[in-house]
Amino acid sequence: MLVIASIATALIALLHIYILVLEMALWDKPKGMKVFGLKKEFAQATKVMAANQGLYNGFLAAGLIWGLILTTFEQALAQGQAIQIFFLSCVVVAGVFGAITSSKKILFVQGIPGAIALVLVLLS
Known part of the structure; x- marks a missing residue:
């Protein structure tokens, strides 16, 4: 289960790196x-704002990668999972907030995949 949870978390990290590139x-x-x-x-007028959003997505990816790295060390497994749980929770909250305030599509692109990865980490 840990391997599946780690793969799901890595995919969410990659998604947020992709979002960083798109926005920045x-x-x-x-x-x-x-x-x-x-x-x-509109894109030109909001470019700086989007870059700021992209940076935050990069922070989410960095946190998830940090948690993944720690889970590779047996003595840091619990800490790595705790970090993954925190950052995946942030992804879910961002996805729900984005769906409410911007586009329902964000829930399906960000929120639900984050929630699936979160459940997998919690079960591992």
């Missing part, structure tokens, strides 16, 4: 505008 580097580029459904003028 591609926000006002064709790929970013397509993913987020943005018009050029």
Whole structure:
């Protein structure tokens, strides 16, 4: 179960690295505008705000990776899982908040996958 939980957590970390790239580097580029459904003028006007959001997604990914690294050391397994639980909980909260305030799509892209990984970590 630990391996499955670690894989799920790693996938969520990769998702947040992808979101970081979208928000920090591609926000006002064709790929970013397509993913987020943005018009050029809006994307340019909100580029700095999006970069800030991307940075936060990077922090989530970093925390999840930190937790994964710790779980590879037997003496730090519990600490690594605790860190994963905290950061996956943050992912779930961000997904729910984003769904309420921005787009329901965020719940399915971020919130539910985060919740699945969280349950797997809790069960491992």
